[in-house]
Amino acid sequence: MVPDLPRAGRGEARGTPAPFPVRGPAAPWGAGFAAAAPSPRSAYRFLLSWAAAWAAVGIAVASVITFSAALAELIPVILISVLFAEILGFTALTSCRLIFPYFTRLPYAVRIVLQVLTLFSGTAFGSALAISSRPLYFLARPRLVAVVILVNAAVGVIVGISLHTYDSMRMQIEQSFRALREKEAMEREVEIAREVQQELFPRSVPTVSGLEMAGICLPAIGIGGDYYDFLPMDEERVGLVIADVSGKGIPAALLMASVQALVRGLFVPTVPVSELNQRLNDILYRSTSPSRYATLFSALWDGRSRTLTYSNAGHNPPLQFGSGGLERLSSGGIPLGVLGNVRYEQERRPLSAGDLLALYTDGVTEATNQAGREFGEQRLVSTLSRHRHLPLDELVGAVLRELETWLGGHPPQDDVTLVLARAL
Numbered sequence: 001m002v003p004d005l006p007r008a009g010r011g012e013a014r015g016t017p018a019p020f021p022v023r024g025p026a027a028p029w030g031a032g033f034a035a036a037a038p039s040p041r042s043a044y045r046f047l048l049s050w051a052a053a054w055a056a057v058g059i060a061v062a063s064v065i066t067f068s069a070a071l072a073e074l075i076p077v078i079l080i081s082v083l084f085a086e087i088l089g090f091t092a093l094t095s096c097r098l099i100f101p102y103f104t105r106l107p108y109a110v111r112i113v114l115q116v117l118t119l120f121s122g123t124a125f126g127s128a129l130a131i132s133s134r135p136l137y138f139l140a141r142p143r144l145v146a147v148v149i150l151v152n153a154a155v156g157v158i159v160g161i162s163l164h165t166y167d168s169m170r171m172q173i174e175q176s177f178r179a180l181r182e183k184e185a186m187e188r189e190v191e192i193a194r195e196v197q198q199e200l201f202p203r204s205v206p207t208v209s210g211l212e213m214a215g216i217c218l219p220a221i222g223i224g225g226d227y228y229d230f231l232p233m234d235e236e237r238v239g240l241v242i243a244d245v246s247g248k249g250i251p252a253a254l255l256m257a258s259v260q261a262l263v264r265g266l267f268v269p270t271v272p273v274s275e276l277n278q279r280l281n282d283i284l285y286r287s288t289s290p291s292r293y294a295t296l297f298s299a300l301w302d303g304r305s306r307t308l309t310y311s312n313a314g315h316n317p318p319l320q321f322g323s324g325g326l327e328r329l330s331s332g333g334i335p336l337g338v339l340g341n342v343r344y345e346q347e348r349r350p351l352s353a354g355d356l357l358a359l360y361t362d363g364v365t366e367a368t369n370q371a372g373r374e375f376g377e378q379r380l381v382s383t384l385s386r387h388r389h390l391p392l393d394e395l396v397g398a399v400l401r402e403l404e405t406w407l408g409g410h411p412p413q414d415d416v417t418l419v420l421a422r423a424l
Contacts, residue, residue: 050093051086058085087126092160095119100164115164119157200260206232209303211351213240214392215419216400218363224415225252225294226361227260233269236303241267242315242359242419243296246335251292259284259294259336273298273311274346277332281313281344284337293337297329297359301351306423308357311346314338316365319381320349321356321388326381329357351423358384359421363414367403375406392420 062081095118103111205213215228225247231239241263245256262283266276276298284294297318299310312318312332320327331347351357360380367375380399387398396418403416 050089054085054089055082057089058082061085084126088123089159091122091126092119092157092163095122096160096164096167104168112161115161116157119160200257201228202230206230206238207235208232208238208301209236210306210424211238211301211303211421212392212424213238213419213421214396216396216417218400218412218416220248220363220412220415223250223253224248225256226363226415226417227256228359228417228419229260229263231264231267233300237269238301239267240299240301240357240359240419240421241296242318242361242417243294244315244361244363244415244417245294246292255288255292255294258287259296263296263298267298269300272346273300273309274332274344277311277313277336277344278342281333281336281338281342282340285340288337290338293335295335297332299329301421305350306352307348307350309346309348311344313344316360316362318360319356319358319377319384320351321358321384323352323355353423355423356384356388357421357423359419361415361417363412363416364399364403364418366414367407367412367416369406370408370410375403379406392422395420 058081059078062078095115099118100115103114106114201217202215205215213230215230217224217226217228219226225245227241227243227245229239229241231241233239243256243259243263245252245259247255259280262280263276266279271279277296280296284292294313295315296313297310297315298313299308301308310318310329310331312330314333314335317328317330320329327349329347329349331345333342333344358380365375365377365380369375379402383399383402384395387395390398399418400416403412
């Protein structure tokens with residue numbers, strides 16, 4: 001398996017519909033909602049509205065007390081009640097916005113007790129200041145003043161705790177909304193990147209003398225580091241390439257795109273595939289960090305000689321099913337980008353009519369089911385052998401269905417890439 005950073009990517013690739021569930025980006029919602037800091041004008045309006053609301057509370061409390069007690073001093077009682085109401089209202093506001101946030105990490109019961117004590121202490125301090133402004137009036141009517149203070153204090157405690165609860169819920173909703181918007185934006189970017197990456201794969205399967213081909217790449221989440229390609233040289237020759245880049249997600253996809261561009265630029269009939277791998281290795285070694293590398297299998301099919309010349313740079317050995325049995329194409333060298341000045345070997349193999357060649361990445365053989373068991377090369381060999389007579393597109397589909405059954409309907413953990421070629 002090619003290790004490293006998590007690999008993202010899922011989707012359908014050319015050739016065969018993806019049998020696995022595809023997670024696409026969620027549709028954006030709430031586009032009109034935006035959390036913004038209030039302007040000074042709106043802050044002033046809020047303070048004036050808050051003061052007016054508490055003045056109304058004070059008037060209401062004074063009116064109820066005056067009429068229930070049949071008092072004739074309505075205006076003085078209203079003035080006292082409004083004064084206490086404003087003190088309590090702004091005590092609740094400042095406590096909620098400035099002091100209560102320091103209690104958020106405490107246990108719920110302790111937090112409630114501290115909030116009530118804070119509001120009562122603020123009420124007591126404000127009441128003392130109010131009483132000091134007119135001490136004689138307050139001393140002459142202690143019961144009336146006590147009722148006004150207690151009623152307003154109870155309202156202040158309820159409002160303070162309710163306001164803090166509202167602020168906490170509002171902040172949580174805003175944070176959740178921002179996180180959702182960021183996730184949606186990232187998913188849209190990944191979806192765009194996935195669409196761009198799909199354009200890097202072959203648009204169609206070329207027609208070449210003596211060989212039929214089919215291929216598919218299914219990224220695991222959105223974008224990935226697997227790559228395959230068909231590179232037609234002329235009517236008789238075609239290049240076959242499959243690669244797996246280390247890491248996952250966007251870094252792997254970027255390196256995969258670089259490998260694809262290099263392969264298409266360097267793969268020519270006059271350059272042996274062993275030298276192609278050597279050039280790719282030198283470029284990647286110079287331009288990437290030591291943790292970034294790629295396994296790659298490159299081959300050139302020549303329909304005139306009916307031979308396949310290949311060089312394997314550390315990739316899973318492709319499987320050749322022929323009259324002589326099963327053979328693995330492993331000649332080559334180490335993965336690309338690990339060391340500099342590496343020499344790669346190449347091997348030429350004849351393909352008889354009916355011989356089947358299977359190129360794959362470790363996402364196929366290392367797919368793990370719920371019991372923790374891997375699909376394995378032997379199960380891949382068995383599946384290909386049983387369905388070898390099918391057309392290549394159907395054979396690719398048979399392997400994918402077998403893999404889906406093995407995974408129990410769950411998505412694969414790694415990119416799945418499979419390329420088949422059959423000599424005619």
